Amino acid sequence: MKVFLLAVLCLSAHTVVCRLSISGDHFYEGSTRVFLSGVNAAWVYLGTDFGNNQLDSYRLSKYTDYIKQVQSNGGNSIRIFVHDNCETTPDIDSNGITQGPDKSGTLISDLKKILDVAETNNVLVFFALFNGAQKKTDHWKLQGIIADDNKRQKYIEMALQPMVKALGNHKALGGWDIMNEMEGIIKVEAHAGDSCFDTSFLLKSGAGFAGATYSAQDLQRFLNHLANGIKQADSAALITSGSWNPISNTDMFGSQNLYNDSCLRKAGGKQQGVLSFYSTHTYAKADTCQCHYDNISPFHGAGHHKSDYGLDKPLVIAEFSEKKGDGWTASQQFNHAYYYGYAGAWGWQYKQESSDADEDTAAVINAGLQFLKGKTDASNGGTVNFHL
Template identity: 45%
Template sequence: MAVINWISFWLVLHLLNGCYGGRLYTSGKNFMKDGHRVFLSGTNLAWVNYARDFGNNQYNNVKAQMERYLSEIHAAGGNSIRVWVHIEGETSPHFLSNGYVDKTDAGRSLINDMRNFLHAAQARNVLVFFTLWNGAVKQNTHWRLNGLIKDTGKLQSYINIALIPMVNALKGEPALGGWDIINEAEGVIIPGHQSSNPCHDTTSLTNSGAGWAGQLYTAAELQRFVNWQADAIRTADPGAMVTVGAWNAKADAGILGFHNLYSDHCLVSSGGKAHGTLTFFQVHTYAYQGKFDGLSPFEHHGNDYNLNKPIVIGEFREEGGRSISDMYNHAYYYGYSGAWGWQAIDNNWSNLQTGMRHLKGRNDQQKGGMVAFSV
């Protein structure tokens, strides 16, 4: 009888875990959690102390401010946050002079710092999406990131020494929403590169604005960089959510003459890793001279992009003749699965809170989904 009762206890516990506090997952074009369609309403932090928020015991310096943002997101009705980790490798991971990675960070606190932030987020019902790298700038430490993109041996050293240990250590944390491999890799892509392979051809990006931080890498090199890391994450944690923060729908929508550089086919064919695909797409959009371009998600329903996975509008701000409330509303009702405004440390933080408050408590299962859920 005691054995039966013990088995019954674990069966009940398993069922409860399936109903309350379960992981984020995808079903077609939607995010799901605990059997309900959900919408990721939140913000980018994206840093308090650029490239120095995690690792080398640096979280202690920003802890109070970062946790205040989590509290304010929760108070506004938001449920998610996107934060940056390595950026260009300024302080993590730890690089040898030859470009290989030998430690998570010099102080070996990176994982614990990230875990502490996740615990703070869990207490406030906020999911955290960690962005590993940044392609939107090219600064003094870019040689470290360059090595990982160009040299698979160096990339594998990062995966073995830092990435896989991070994933294994944090995969059980309820507040871990997912991993964003790189922010706006199109900043350092080579536009106008001709190839018979549509995955590698970037002629459609000629004069598009891509390559603003330096025309350094082919699409194939960046796809391999993403593919290898996504594969490592999803092999260590098969249920992990993985994405890439594309600067514009021109990079991943695959319509109006553009090609989806981050499709399953392009990533796997360029990197060779079968599990190295994204679980959801992420599009950024900013107005130019007061107007959004023709591919902006604020000019389209999400279904227009013909993508078979959830889409999050990962960066935007109030502009283009739209109020911030209207922008969060558009994301919720017009085919997207999340909205993360840019960004908490800017002067428009109160404005972003207004946007999140507009969706507070929404639960339209036929449209955006549940906003208030338990982490």
């Protein structure tokens, strides 16, 4: 009924933007169930692409090329990083207090330029705000937003909510990814009395790889407050936060879902501060001379069905690659996600860098996109190519 009413509203009211929505375990555009087939085009220059007049003709041309490649190869979505470690945005003073989205006042208009190109090409954009996979010189700014209630609230009021309000009705905005791989900076030795905050199950997982700095509760409170801030500014916004491995995003396999509604609310106290859908990353890791997926990966062995994770929301496989695919080709990975209950798949990543051992070339990812091009199977993944 909710999907039907949304479809009627989109058809009958010219002022209403028909946006991506969720019903049950799936995404919808109007009344059409859709599958998010896409890529990470996470940056041109990490942390310095947007705001402060940084989106020059070269950067814009690169993002335009990425978006057009997605469209021409049959994809429909793209994930892009925004603040990273706060190198240049938001505008944070020497005391760690956010003054605005950026110093020059161009961050919002820069992001809108990306969305405008995406709308023309029928591609949805998911903006990833912060990055927990690396700690950089400017991390002290992000540390304030994560760990200090007053600094966090200033970021929400002065930067996050202005962005969300300005961009929320754009047809090409798919949603907001609060933090990329918070597990990179999580403390893994904590034995808490509450299972929501106990990270002892991560001891041998490799979590904390970017410098174990924050407790689970610190990071969950941060997610809860930012998600709540987004919802206050735009009640229809879709929100996620990309886990580095499914191990911290499920209660199955002897793990703990650090991202579930109950844990986020318990950590931060905000009822609206929960995720709309889950997103997780998966790469085969070194095992003696080979690289293999761990047993919790969607691509382990013959592959897991989404239902194996016991989650009550859609799940997107938001990072993966053929290069670290344990023998799985990009086409097989996209195909598995489509037919095994997942709501989307985003290959990593279009801007291949020699220093990154995990990422594929654009040509490899495009082969995966092409494999799903034109699919409309409503009993499996759903429609891949649709108009915004």
